[in-house]
Amino acid sequence: MLGALDWQAIVFVRAWRDPSASELIGAAAGGLAVTGALAAVVLLSVFRLWRPLWSGWLTSLDHKKIGIMYIVLSLVMLLRAVIEAALMRLHQLVAVGQGGPLSPEHFAQLFSTHGTIMIFFMAMPLLTGIINYVMPLQIGARDVSFPLLNAISLALTAAGAALVMVSLVIGRFSTGGWSGYATYTELAYSMGEGVDYWIWAVTLSSLGSTLSGLNFAVTIYKKRCPGMTLFRMPLFCWTTLCTSILMIFAMAPLTAATVMLALDRYAGFHFFTNDAGGNMMNYANLFWLFGHPEVYILILPAFGVYSEVFATFSGKTLYGYRALVFATMCIAVLSFTVWLHHFFTMGQSANINAVFGIATMTIGIPTGVKVYEWLMTMVRGRIRLTTPMLFAVTFLVTFVLGGLTGILLANPTIDFSVHNSLFLVAHFHNMLIPGLLFGMIAAVQVWFPKAFGFRLHEGWGVAGFVCWVAGFYLAFMPLYALGLMGAMRRTSQWARPEYGPWLAVALLGAVLVLGGVFCLAMQLFVSIRRRKELAVPVGDPWDGRTLEWACPAPPPEWNFTVIPKVASGDAFTVMKREGRAYEMPDDIEDIEMPANSAVAPVICVASVATGFAVTWHIWWLAVLGLAAGWGAVIARSFVLDTKRRIPAATLRASHAAWLDRLRRTVPVSRAGETDPRNDGLAEHGA
Amino acid sequence: MVQARGADGMRRAQMAGTGRGGVTGTRSVCAARVPRIRHLPVLLPLMLAACGDARDGIFFAAGPVAEAQRAHFFYILGWMAVAILPIFVALPFVLWRYRYGRGRGRYAPEWESQRLLETVFWAVPVVIVVALGVMLWRQTIRLDPYMPLGPDPMTVEVVAMDWKFLFLYPEEGVASVNTLTVPAGRPLRFVLTSATVMQSFVVPRLGGQIYAMGGMVTELNLQADAPGVFRGQNTQYNGEGFAQQKFEMTAMAPDAFDAWLARTRADAPPLTPEVWQSLDTRATADPAVYSAYPPGLFGRVVDTTLGTGSHHGGAGQ
Ligand code: HEM
Ligand SMILES: [Cu+2]
Ligand SMILES: [Cu+2]
Numbered sequence A: 001m002l003g004a005l006d007w008q009a010i011v012f013v014r015a016w017r018d019p020s021a022s023e024l025i026g027a028a029a030g031g032l033a034v035t036g037a038l039a040a041v042v043l044l045s046v047f048r049l050w051r052p053l054w055s056g057w058l059t060s061l062d063h064k065k066i067g068i069m070y071i072v073l074s075l076v077m078l079l080r081a082v083i084e085a086a087l088m089r090l091h092q093l094v095a096v097g098q099g100g101p102l103s104p105e106h107f108a109q110l111f112s113t114h115g116t117i118m119i120f121f122m123a124m125p126l127l128t129g130i131i132n133y134v135m136p137l138q139i140g141a142r143d144v145s146f147p148l149l150n151a152i153s154l155a156l157t158a159a160g161a162a163l164v165m166v167s168l169v170i171g172r173f174s175t176g177g178w179s180g181y182a183t184y185t186e187l188a189y190s191m192g193e194g195v196d197y198w199i200w201a202v203t204l205s206s207l208g209s210t211l212s213g214l215n216f217a218v219t220i221y222k223k224r225c226p227g228m229t230l231f232r233m234p235l236f237c238w239t240t241l242c243t244s245i246l247m248i249f250a251m252a253p254l255t256a257a258t259v260m261l262a263l264d265r266y267a268g269f270h271f272f273t274n275d276a277g278g279n280m281m282n283y284a285n286l287f288w289l290f291g292h293p294e295v296y297i298l299i300l301p302a303f304g305v306y307s308e309v310f311a312t313f314s315g316k317t318l319y320g321y322r323a324l325v326f327a328t329m330c331i332a333v334l335s336f337t338v339w340l341h342h343f344f345t346m347g348q349s350a351n352i353n354a355v356f357g358i359a360t361m362t363i364g365i366p367t368g369v370k371v372y373e374w375l376m377t378m379v380r381g382r383i384r385l386t387t388p389m390l391f392a393v394t395f396l397v398t399f400v401l402g403g404l405t406g407i408l409l410a411n412p413t414i415d416f417s418v419h420n421s422l423f424l425v426a427h428f429h430n431m432l433i434p435g436l437l438f439g440m441i442a443a444v445q446v447w448f449p450k451a452f453g454f455r456l457h458e459g460w461g462v463a464g465f466v467c468w469v470a471g472f473y474l475a476f477m478p479l480y481a482l483g484l485m486g487a488m489r490r491t492s493q494w495a496r497p498e499y500g501p502w503l504a505v506a507l508l509g510a511v512l513v514l515g516g517v518f519c520l521a522m523q524l525f526v527s528i529r530r531r532k533e534l535a536v537p538v539g540d541p542w543d544g545r546t547l548e549w550a551c552p553a554p555p556p557e558w559n560f561t562v563i564p565k566v567a568s569g570d571a572f573t574v575m576k577r578e579g580r581a582y583e584m585p586d587d588i589e590d591i592e593m594p595a596n597s598a599v600a601p602v603i604c605v606a607s608v609a610t611g612f613a614v615t616w617h618i619w620w621l622a623v624l625g626l627a628a629g630w631g632a633v634i635a636r637s638f639v640l641d642t643k644r645r646i647p648a649a650t651l652r653a654s655h656a657a658w659l660d661r662l663r664r665t666v667p668v669s670r671a672g673e674t675d676p677r678n679d680g681l682a683e684h685g686a
Numbered sequence B: 001m002v003q004a005r006g007a008d009g010m011r012r013a014q015m016a017g018t019g020r021g022g023v024t025g026t027r028s029v030c031a032a033r034v035p036r037i038r039h040l041p042v043l044l045p046l047m048l049a050a051c052g053d054a055r056d057g058i059f060f061a062a063g064p065v066a067e068a069q070r071a072h073f074f075y076i077l078g079w080m081a082v083a084i085l086p087i088f089v090a091l092p093f094v095l096w097r098y099r100y101g102r103g104r105g106r107y108a109p110e111w112e113s114q115r116l117l118e119t120v121f122w123a124v125p126v127v128i129v130v131a132l133g134v135m136l137w138r139q140t141i142r143l144d145p146y147m148p149l150g151p152d153p154m155t156v157e158v159v160a161m162d163w164k165f166l167f168l169y170p171e172e173g174v175a176s177v178n179t180l181t182v183p184a185g186r187p188l189r190f191v192l193t194s195a196t197v198m199q200s201f202v203v204p205r206l207g208g209q210i211y212a213m214g215g216m217v218t219e220l221n222l223q224a225d226a227p228g229v230f231r232g233q234n235t236q237y238n239g240e241g242f243a244q245q246k247f248e249m250t251a252m253a254p255d256a257f258d259a260w261l262a263r264t265r266a267d268a269p270p271l272t273p274e275v276w277q278s279l280d281t282r283a284t285a286d287p288a289v290y291s292a293y294p295p296g297l298f299g300r301v302v303d304t305t306l307g308t309g310s311h312h313g314g315a316g317q
Helices: A013-015 A023-044 A051-059 A063-094 A104-139 A147-171 A194-220 A235-267 A280-313 A320-336 A339-346 A351-376 A387-410 A414-416 A424-454 A460-482 A497-529 A571-577 A600-616 A621-634 A648-661 B040-048 B065-096 B115-142 B241-242 B254-267 B275-279 B295-304
Strands: A591-594 A643-646 B156-159 B164-168 B173-177 B181-182 B188-194 B199-202 B210-212 B215-223 B228-233 B246-252 B288-290
Touching: A013 A023, A013 A051, A013 A147, A023 A051, A023 A104, A023 A147, A023 B115, A023 B188, A051 A063, A063 A104, A063 A147, A063 A351, A063 A424, A063 B065, A104 A194, A104 A424, A104 B241, A147 A194, A147 A320, A147 A600, A194 A235, A194 B295, A235 A280, A235 A320, A280 A320, A280 A339, A280 A351, A280 A424, A320 A351, A320 B115, A320 B295, A339 A351, A339 A387, A339 A414, A351 A387, A351 A414, A351 B115, A387 A424, A387 A460, A387 B065, A414 B065, A414 B115, A424 A460, A460 A497, A571 A643, A600 A621, A621 B228, B156 B181, B156 B199, B156 B210, B156 B295, B164 B181, B173 B181, B181 B188, B181 B199, B181 B254, B181 B288, B188 B199, B188 B210, B188 B295, B210 B215
Parallel strands: B156 B188, B181 B246
Antiparallel strands: A591 A643, B156 B164, B164 B173, B173 B288, B188 B215, B199 B210, B199 B228, B228 B246
């Protein structure tokens, strides 16, 4: 009935039977997860929010709401993964020369969940959320091309994340790292449910991402407003386009790899086994065929965000727009040609290594160009160093350092000595934290006021910035040194006292990062409390340059009263300069927006059930889950009435109310950007 | 036993189509030119600041491969400085000069491109990448792990196991677990396979690292220039005992090594099939030396792991 599941699997039972520090920590984590979930249920019930949650959010097909849900999901997962990181750091420090609180197996689960969550359930949802929110607005569209598919992508990603959360309470997670290398993850070496949790969580997420990629690419190709040629798109849209193309082509090898691994484990196939004709090198090959483009999926959207930030907060048009577009495209294409650098040490010929090493360094060219272009964007501008800009400027410096170590690692000779070491761990955090996380935090700072109608508190933002940046440097610079001293990744303990001081500094850094998370949470809390004084109803708090600022904050469901027409880049800046930004359009028509649909939430629940069932070999539930999910899709195809009509009168009234609010608003110069005077109307040229 | 490659079912650790035809030249590593290490003094104190015996890794190179890697490391740093330093210098200047309010810089909100600058921005990285690329090509071929470092290398067969390394000396006939003794100054040729999951063998101060994979044979050529004790380890996570899968490699003067050999042959127990059985379990192991081992053990490990060997007796029989 319950497959392989028994009471022993529950983390609390395990801790009861064997109250070791490691199991107790596991139980505490499980307890936190359960408490969090219960608290959410209680709060929703007490405040009677179930209905608004259902009809306003879960069943909504509005790209803006889906984007926000993605972001909320990623922030919850971020919290877990950062806590895990700090715990690993703490353990490694305590464990120098002795046992340490965690069992080696528990430590391995931690780096596996941390890595898996950070990549698949923090980074991917976060950037997908930002893209979802911003991109359609920037191209002057009312929604993405396939709103329901969008909701289904979110459902699949959320289902994967849920599986990882469930593994905190029921059973154990994989110990195979985020890359899940066979043969270690084959049944012969990793029995039990751990790897299966990983397989299904990652598979769900990769399916979700593939669909998102398709959706975004089609949206950009088909839904740009009149006059918005490709070369008039904001740079963020370009990076989104490249990321989407990468998603479409790069997720497939991952899905193939995880499915093949699943066949090995469930059905006795021999894709990656040692014997019977299997070959684990194929796993490494497939995984990195996905894995390398993946890092550009992660980084390109942040490049887009930074491009917008540098331009907006320097009050200047982007320098070298065409070069930036071209560089982005180069990066996207080249990113498919370098995956072998993740296994220079696998024993292939030196010629092969040399070719892939040089290909890897070639990516440094367009990336270097970008850095210079961003710097030049600030030249002859008027730079305002507010929170997003602080992150952007720090990114420039930090990312360049990461690029330096990246070039080092691109050289097979150097890689041979530091492969799999903490030098590598330092390198990829050095790329991903500034090149992804800082960008996305900056994006939240920039677009939050658009989404919710009030700005985020600047003081807490700066505090968060200081903690994050100091935390990052303290946490990861020591790892470069440790890696060069022969400390390898995924190591739960060392008998070498000389590592102690470095690990202590790294722990301090991790704690500061936690402080940074706290500051950003406080920022949100304080901003909600002071939302009246921070309000920016007119919708243009930063003297924005692109179309998303040309509508109220928050924007109406339909984004634009009439679809804008543009004749140049920086469309909104031009509209403001020509005095056309805030007019009453005379051609308002009835529009249709997608009606709510329960298909996505059904698919989410069904996917969690199926994933859980397959992990635990509960076959009846797996069949039921699959039937429910596909049933929902089939049922949906019989629904004819998928649109909701919004009459022109509603649009007109809403637009008039906005213009009315605007007339009562005093424009503010950039000097007053962060104080209560800023109601979202920018004074021209000040 | 590498001669057995291909013949009895062993596969080279190569993907299809990556034939190693042209690169088996015999140029010695030591002979080729390497840029000298000028920047080392700057970094040394940093590394040593943590006290203790932090001397590990290529900065404390103890052999020709690691030395070449270290030199290459600083060569890259030097070239990269050309691209990076301008940014570090220009950024504070730009932030100051063009700050909102009191900045002295001219404001040109429409300024978006300048042909000459654009050319420079593309040219500088291209030049750097070309310079680094040439060096990369040369060094990669020169430090090909398959290439012997000199005449008459000593072969050591490495069997990666969970969670230990077994070392077999085919010419000397002795064996050891989690401890490795070699002659200093003589080229070493490691031939590796795995009896279990993929692992990676490294001795950081000698440089180089290579995967050991089940049913496959890879090779790594290293050398210790002078007597000393170096740490070696597996770097690829392979389960609970991973953190313990470390060994000490002792390089001895040739006569000391011969004395060690004689001692080992005389005093150490042989590696019997029973010993093999106990090694072939997922467990950590203490260092041990053996006076003899069943001939052909390495080849049988490859076959057994590959599933083409005897399924009943196991490799140790
Ligand atoms: C915010 C502060 C962070 C800290 C303190 C941190 C810390 C760590 C630590 C201690 C490890 C294990 C290193 C080892 O193997 O010995 C690790 C691994 C990893 N981290 Fe982070 N991390 C952070 C953020 C991130 C972010 C933002 C990402 C990605 C977007 C990320 C992705 C990874 C990945 C992929 C691994 C490898 C996991 C594996 O070995 O399979 N981390 N991190
Ligand atoms: Cu890569
Ligand atoms: Cu192989």
